[in-house]
Amino acid sequence: MRLAVWVLIGWWLGVATVWGSVRGQNVGEQIAAPKYFKPPVSTADHSKFEALKKDFKSPQEVTKACLSCHNKAGEQFKKTLHFTWTWRGKDGRLYGKAHVINNY
Amino acid sequence: MAQKLYLYSRFERFWHWSQAALIIFLLLTGFEIHGSLEIFGYEKAYLYHVYAGVALVILTAFAIFWHLTTGAWRHYWPVKEKIPQICYYYVIGIFRGEPHPFEKRPDQKLNPLQRLAYIFLKLILFPLQFITAFLLLTYQWWSYLGIEATFRKVALWHTAGAFAFLFFLIIHTYLTTTGRPWYNHIRGMILGWEEV
Amino acid sequence: MAVTSNWCRCTSCHAGYGWKDKNFDFNKVENIDCLVCHDTTGTYKKFPTDCGYPPLKDKVFAGKKLFKAVNLSFVAQHVGPSTRESCGKCHFYSGGGDGVKRGDIDSTLIAPDKKLDVHMDAKGLNFTCATCHTTTAHEIDGRHYDTPAPGGLALAFPKYEGHRVRCESCHGLRPHRPKQKLFDWRLVKLNDHTDRVACQTCHIPLYARGRPTNIYWDWSTAGQFKDGKPIVKMGPLGRPVYHSKKGTLKWGRDLVPVYRWYNGTYSYILPGEKVEAGPEPIEIIKPNGSPTDPKARIFPFKPHLGKQPYDPVNKTLIIPKLFGPKGSGAFWADHDWKAAAAAGMAAAGLPFSGEVTFVKTIYYHALSHMVAPKEDALKCGACHIRKGGRLADISGVYLPGRDRVPELDKIGATLCLIALCLVTIHGLARIILAFKK
Numbered sequence: 001m002r003l004a005v006w007v008l009i010g011w012w013l014g015v016a017t018v019w020g021s022v023r024g025q026n027v028g029e030q031i032a033a034p035k036y037f038k039p040p041v042s043t044a045d046h047s048k049f050e051a052l053k054k055d056f057k058s059p060q061e062v063t064k065a066c067l068s069c070h071n072k073a074g075e076q077f078k079k080t081l082h083f084t085w086t087w088r089g090k091d092g093r094l095y096g097k098a099h100v101i102n103n104y
Numbered sequence: 105m106a107q108k109l110y111l112y113s114r115f116e117r118f119w120h121w122s123q124a125a126l127i128i129f130l131l132l133t134g135f136e137i138h139g140s141l142e143i144f145g146y147e148k149a150y151l152y153h154v155y156a157g158v159a160l161v162i163l164t165a166f167a168i169f170w171h172l173t174t175g176a177w178r179h180y181w182p183v184k185e186k187i188p189q190i191c192y193y194y195v196i197g198i199f200r201g202e203p204h205p206f207e208k209r210p211d212q213k214l215n216p217l218q219r220l221a222y223i224f225l226k227l228i229l230f231p232l233q234f235i236t237a238f239l240l241l242t243y244q245w246w247s248y249l250g251i252e253a254t255f256r257k258v259a260l261w262h263t264a265g266a267f268a269f270l271f272f273l274i275i276h277t278y279l280t281t282t283g284r285p286w287y288n289h290i291r292g293m294i295l296g297w298e299e300v
Numbered sequence: 301m302a303v304t305s306n307w308c309r310c311t312s313c314h315a316g317y318g319w320k321d322k323n324f325d326f327n328k329v330e331n332i333d334c335l336v337c338h339d340t341t342g343t344y345k346k347f348p349t350d351c352g353y354p355p356l357k358d359k360v361f362a363g364k365k366l367f368k369a370v371n372l373s374f375v376a377q378h379v380g381p382s383t384r385e386s387c388g389k390c391h392f393y394s395g396g397g398d399g400v401k402r403g404d405i406d407s408t409l410i411a412p413d414k415k416l417d418v419h420m421d422a423k424g425l426n427f428t429c430a431t432c433h434t435t436t437a438h439e440i441d442g443r444h445y446d447t448p449a450p451g452g453l454a455l456a457f458p459k460y461e462g463h464r465v466r467c468e469s470c471h472g473l474r475p476h477r478p479k480q481k482l483f484d485w486r487l488v489k490l491n492d493h494t495d496r497v498a499c500q501t502c503h504i505p506l507y508a509r510g511r512p513t514n515i516y517w518d519w520s521t522a523g524q525f526k527d528g529k530p531i532v533k534m535g536p537l538g539r540p541v542y543h544s545k546k547g548t549l550k551w552g553r554d555l556v557p558v559y560r561w562y563n564g565t566y567s568y569i570l571p572g573e574k575v576e577a578g579p580e581p582i583e584i585i586k587p588n589g590s591p592t593d594p595k596a597r598i599f600p601f602k603p604h605l606g607k608q609p610y611d612p613v614n615k616t617l618i619i620p621k622l623f624g625p626k627g628s629g630a631f632w633a634d635h636d637w638k639a640a641a642a643a644g645m646a647a648a649g650l651p652f653s654g655e656v657t658f659v660k661t662i663y664y665h666a667l668s669h670m671v672a673p674k675e676d677a678l679k680c681g682a683c684h685i686r687k688g689g690r691l692a693d694i695s696g697v698y699l700p701g702r703d704r705v706p707e708l709d710k711i712g713a714t715l716c717l718i719a720l721c722l723v724t725i726h727g728l729a730r731i732i733l734a735f736k737k
Contacts, residue, residue: 047377056372059317059354060330065376067329074329076438082315082337084326085303087445093570095445097310101302101571101617102585103517103606103661104395139686139701140709146680146701151486194726199733244492256698260705267712271719278723282730 111213112296116176119167120293126160127269134266157237164230180223183216190217198282208300221272229268236262301608302571302619305647308351309623313390320351322647335372336389340380344370345389349623384420385410387429397539399511403555403602404669408510416509417670434464441465443666448564448595467499475499496697498562498597501690502678504667506554507602512537516550518607520658523635545622545632547607557600557667559691561589572650574615581605581660584617591696598694602665609641613653617661619644 046052051065067074077083086096112120133156135141136149144152171177189205197205206215214222239251239258246253283289292298303310304322311319315333318324325331333352335344347355347367354370361367388410395401399408414421419432434441441463443449451463463469474491478484493502507513522545524531530544539551569575569584589596609618621643624630629643637656645652683691684701691699 042380046379049377052373052376054373056376058356059333059335059372062372062376063317063330063332063334066334066379073334073438074332077315077332078326078329080438080440081444082438082440083332085314087447089446091446093568095568095570098303099570100445100568100585101619103519103604103608103663104301104401104514137684137700138704139684146684150489150680154485154489199729201737244495254698256703256705259698259700259703260708263704264708264712267708267716270712270716274716274719274723278727281727 107300108297109208109210109300110296111208111210111292111298114296115170117293117296119163119170122163123160123167126156126163127273129156130160131266131270131273138263138266154241161234164234179212179214180219180226182219182223185216187216190215194282208298221276225272229265229272232261233265233269236265301622302644302648304571304619305621305644306623309349311352312346312348312350313394314352317352335375335379337382337386338379339375339386340383341375341378342385343368344375382428382430384428391429395514399508400514401604401665402669403507403513403665404504404667406511406513409669412510412670414673415676416672418673419671432465432469434462436462443564443566445568446565468494471499494597496591496597498599500600500666500668500671501559501598502682503671503674504557504600504669505672505676505678505682507557507600507667507670508553508555509670509672512539512551512553513555513602514539514549514604515552515555515602516548516605517546518548518658519609520547520607522547523631523637525635555602556690558603558664559598559694560587560601560664561591561593561596561694561696562587562599562601562666563589563593563596565589569617571619571648572616575617576615577610577612577657577659581662582617583664584661585663587664587666598691598697600667602667604663604665606661606663607658608661609637609656610659611641611645611653611655612657613655614651616650617659618652618656619648619650621647 049069051068054061054065056062056065063074081087081096084096085098086094089095130153132141132143133149133153136143137146137153143149186205193202193205204215208215236258239246239253240255240262242249243255243258245251280289280293281287283292288299307320307324315336316324316331317333318331333346335354336346344354345367346352347359348361354372355367356372357369359367359369388405388407391402391405392398392407392409393400394405399406408416409420411422412420414424419425419427430440432441441450442465449463449465451466451469468475473494475494476487476490478487521542524542525544531542532540532544533542535541535549535551537551537553540546540549541551542548565588567583567586567588569582575582587599587601589599609620610616611618618641620631620637620640621629622631622640624633624643626633628634629636629639631637631640634640638654641656642652642654678690681689681701683689683699686702689699689702691702
């Protein structure tokens with residue numbers, strides 16, 4: 001009976017040691033940082049577009065050229081905070097860079 | 105006249121000493137979490153406190169099982185006899201070399217004062233600490249469990265319980281030295297055999 | 301200060317061209333600046349005082365810095381998604397210089413290491429701004445004035461429209477996970493914190509870890525000259541501590557944030573709104589939230605103290621005209637606060653009494669960027685400590701280690717002490733008696 005108990009204890013100690021050393025190795029392994037958020041590879045080479053092969057005299061001409069293909073971008077962008085610098089608050093007040101004051 | 109009695113079985117001794125160690129450790133780590141001490145650092149103090157607490161719960165579960173199955177719980181049943189005599193003994197009699205008014209026997213190991221103290225410990229203090237500890241650990245479930253409490257109040261009761269344990273520990277430790285010779289009770293709790 | 305009356309200087313960071321007064325036409329889509337965000341060459345820059353226009357021929361700014369002419373065709377033929385550099389052209393330099401305003405965003409984020417920013421780590425995850433600031437049809441996610449960042453307390457599942465701008469959008473509400481195991485007891489309590497503590501609180505232990513940031517700006521001392529020449533006194537951090545145009549400035553690096561309850565929305569005092577000036581700084585831009593607000597969590601902030609012009613009669617903050625030619629009233633040309641205030645308030649269509657005093661103001665910046673590696677995150681003891689912890693000023697929560705009920709501690713300690721005295725006396729008496737015998 002005693003012998004059986006000792007054998008069992010020894011067996012479990014052995015298993016625990018082996019298991020621990022195996023896991024220890026895993027922990028030590030360096031996992032290369034995953035590049036989760038690679039930007040999508042572009043499906044267009046903008047240098048090949050005729051609309052852009054021009055000698056632009058003003059930046060507005062560039063914008064017009066952009067919008068000649070991206071024909072919804074102008075309507076989208078002109079409503080955004082980056083363009084309006086205006087934010088209508090839930091309390092009716094006007095926020096946004098164009099309306100607030102700070103101490104810088 | 106010295107007679108040796110086997111009073112404390114192996115499990116009882118194991119239970120007593122591991123409980124003692126756990127409670128002292130819980131007091132140290134607990135008062136560190138409370139901000140009164142600085143020993144392990146807060147993070148370790150917290151983790152050790154929880155581990156020790158869980159260990160104490162497991163130990164207590166075994167102890168309850170043991171007390172119920174062996175009938176040892178009867179030792180804690182409060183009795184009225186001899187309480188004034190024992191109080192007299194500790195205030196005056198002990199200095200005059202009078203004998204202890206209570207005689208230890210295997211079927212009544214604890215004197216009436218001990219019975220009162222220990223049953224208070226078992227029925228009030230331990231449950232108080234276990235319940236408040238469980239609540240503190242699971243405060244995010246309170247709204248689901250329908251418990252209306254504030255973290256502050258529960259923490260207050262847990263701290264009060266800790267002070268009660270500390271108070272008990274001081275008195276208890278001292279009283280263990282009142283045997284004859286002074287280490288008699290302590291030796292009994294270690295070896296199981298006590299001279300009476 | 302404010303954009304109004306200072307257009308051409310301020311709108312050099314406007315994603316558009318020619319916003320030079322209040323009559324700018326926001327419906328003319330050709331005035332949109334596509335290139336400032338979509339340039340991938342790094343050669344497109346807007347001139348600092350040209351109302352948003354890039355330099356079309358070589359130009360010098362402030363007598364020192366050369367801005368090379370932009371080759372529009374070259375830039376237009378090399379457009380692509382936004383990069384850290386393209387967003388940073390404006391956002392790194394807000395407040396008028398590198399890292400001046402934000403404290404958690406500056407030019408070191410162009411190619412940061414892991415220590416500075418775990419997500420943007422150029423050799424690691426290499427996030428761009430848009431990785432988190434998810435964008436749909438040019439609408440970029442973020443906290444906008446009184447509107448919290450989208451995504452709620454939810455994962456970035458399709459049903460939440462893929463908003464990914466909050467930490468919990470990717471990391472979830474129980475973010476600490478063991479590497480090799482399914483479950484780790486040690487992380488349970490850390491994860492419990494997320495109900496009341498924002499991720500940023502522990503994981504942005506310090507701010508201004510890249511460049512120094514401005515922490516104090518006293519405009520009232522601006523306009524002093526030495527022998528008719530402007531004064532620029534540099535401080536130890538390589539930033540001016542006095543500047544004739546700007547006043548007295550203070551800078552800091554590796555600073556400890558202040559902590560406030562924050563529900564994701566902000567309050568503003570707008571120009572023209574009445575505000576009393578007291579001994580405490582006026583909180584012109586401050587986070588909303590309280591411990592009883594279930595959406596509020598403890599969050600780190602950079603406080604920016606300032607002293608700025610104020611109309612003591614109308615009790616309003618003054619928009620001063622800073623930028624403009626001589627004779628326009630602009631402070632940087634004419635050095636007269638009253639004239640600057642009159643010109644600025646007139647441009648804004650707001651009343652001005654003619655009186656100018658200076659009031660102390662404070663502006664809180666929420667810190668969400670430059671997330672440090674986990675080994676640099678705050679340890680428990682940074683807050684769970686009796687005195688001097690990071691959250692010493694936060695009320696409304698019971699913080700173990702900081703808080704206690706002093707009466708209980710006193711009673712408990714007294715009782716234990718009495719017990720200790722009694723047993724000591726009792727024991728001594730026994731020992732003495734034993735020796736007597």
